Amino acid sequence: MVYRTDTEWGRERYTTHEDVLRRGSKRVESIAEAIEQATGASVDGRIALDYGCGVGRIAVPLAERCERVYGMDLSAAILRETRANAERMNVHNLETVEVPRLPELAGHYDMLVSLNVLQHIRTGEGEAIFEQLVSGLRPGGVGFVNVVLRPSRPLLKVARWTFRPSHAWKPRRKAHRLNPTNVVGVVDFSYAYMMRRSYSLDRLGRVLAAAGIERWTAHYNLNPERHGFDSVALIFEKPES
Helix, strand or coil, X not given: CCCCCCCCCCCCCCCCHHHHHHHHHHHHHHHHHHHHHHHCCCCCCCEEEEECCCCCCCHHHXXXXXXXXXXXXXXXXXXXXXXXXXXXXXXXXXXXEEHHHHHHHCCCEEEEEECCCHHHCCHHHHHHHHHHHHHCEEEEEEEEXXXXXXXXXXXXXXXXXXXXXXXXXXXXXXXXXXXXXXXXXXXXXHHHHHHCCCECHHHHHHHHHHCCCCCEEEEEECCCCCCCCCEEEEEEECCCC
């Protein structure tokens, strides 16, 4: 698989397998630093679960610091690419696991990582997955889970985003691209899509509390765009008893 540069969309770009893993290594460093600052715990030597690992951008470099890493994803094809990337980096302590096997891993990991995954799952199902992930975390385990935040006044924001004048529109997906000079306005349903996959900190906090985690940290990533979504990383440590 090749990760090509697309200069048009202003996103994070990957050009090679090595570039993917190099950027992943930097992300792992920032995750490890955030966990240590929030909990005082180190990620080194842990048994980690990367839920929604994709091609191993986080899982492969994380395996260089952990005793073992489970890379979990829905797609068998994607997991084959994960294993290939691990082999390229001479990483042998990464095991790929398909999502239906999640119950088998309960109690087998003491670090949980999930980045930009739950935002693609409808909220109700995502909350149930989050609960399952947290309950499967060993006592003393740590977690770093990224979600999209549910906005205030959501219906107003959906209306503003979905129906807006062409001069205020910036293309976000090639498939959605229209020529603004030929239309009066733009209809874009991406915000409504994300609304159905956004999360409430109160509800996720209740899930953590039910698992005995009463103290946790939220690192906010605020979107500067007026119509954009904010996200948050939840960082937590499960009590020993």
